[in-house]
């Protein structure tokens with residue numbers, strides 16, 4: 072199914088009118104505007120659009136760990152709005168201090184030191200600045216086709232075509248790229264090379280870069296790629312050792328994958344590696360407010376004379392309260408453990424589906440971050456079929472479907488979603504013969 076067919080089935084007059092106004096007033100950009108439909112209600116794992124269609128959200132921009140509208144989060148934010156709605160710079164406030172203390176203590180390299188920003192892209196800028204300030208160097212090493220946000224720093228270290236173009240002029244100097252530990256869409260998909268071999272090739276490229284350039288400030292990467300791609304267990308310890316040997320900072324971008332999605336609070340807890348800097352965002356604001364965080368080894372607190380992340384909402388009590396309430400709900404409702412167990416059960420069901428479904432080449436996952444790899448590049452069509460039946464997931468890299476449900480998902484909801492996926496795959500196979 073393509074977008075036009077889906078639109079004909081699903082976008083009624085009310086939605087169309089809003090989409091047209093949206094498209095007239097917003098500056099168009101890849102992946103954002105024009106939009107598919109308009110949402111009027113979100114609750115738990117469900118989205119409802121203005122035409123009355125309901126979708127289980129297995130995408131959620133990775134912001135919906137708590138599901139939508141978690142009552143404890145909403146109540147905490149409302150209370151905070153009444154108590155203290157804003158704190159101008161030069162002052163601090165209790166929610167911002169308690170949040171930073173909490174993040175600093177939870178971080179695997181605890182105790183860390185913290186800066187808060189309004190969004191993930193800003194947090195990546197801060198992390199890159201910290202690495203430059205601490206090392207006195209400017210070069211970075213990152214993965215081709217990675218995504219770290221929309222700022223100039225982030226698109227310099229990120230490598231996707233939609234994000235960077237000669238039209239934007241020069242980006243940051245010294246941004247070096249190497250192949251990641253997984254197969255990219257541009258790589259030949261007909262060659263059956265296992266994950267171990269991709270990781271070895273990536274390590275080799277990184278070793279060569281370190282041998283060639285002796286002054287790399289930082290390696291920045293998603294430790295588990297959010298689509299997801301999961302590295303071999305030996306991969307990150309080797310990179311950590313190289314960084315230590317060369318005085319290079321290791322920055323883990325856990326903006327999309329952190330806070331329990333993979334079945335551990337921090338992704339680095341799976342990897343036997345402590346980074347120098349971790350960047351969190353997205354779900355930190357509970358799917359309600361924008362807030363991101365940079366947590367760093369105190370050795371990176373070396374530039375008090377610089378405005379490293381002098382952002383207006385740096386110590387906003389309301390966004391801080393949302394983040395604190397989010398952390399509290401994750402802890403008290405044991406959502407990390409739930410993500411690990413629910414993810415393992417879902418992956419077993421996907422593996423069973425793969426054994427029966429000729430369109431599926433394989434499945435992979437960690438916690439509630441899962442992917443289905445298809446035998447041909449029809450992921451977008453399957454995505455629209457699933458959307459048509461009430462499941463929103465993402466299609467990436469032509470052949471991959473990413474499933475990223477909220478941490479609060481109930482077993483019956485997961486079952487319902489996987490039934491829809493199976494139905495969409497069956498339909499795709501039947502239609503394509």
Ligand SMILES: Cc1ncc(COP(=O)(O)O)c(C=O)c1O
Nearest residue numbers: 190191192218219220324326327
């Ligand atoms: C891995 C990763 N890093 C950084 C960002 C940027 O975060 P934001 O959109 O909040 O600026 C994103 C957003 O999708 C992301 O997925």
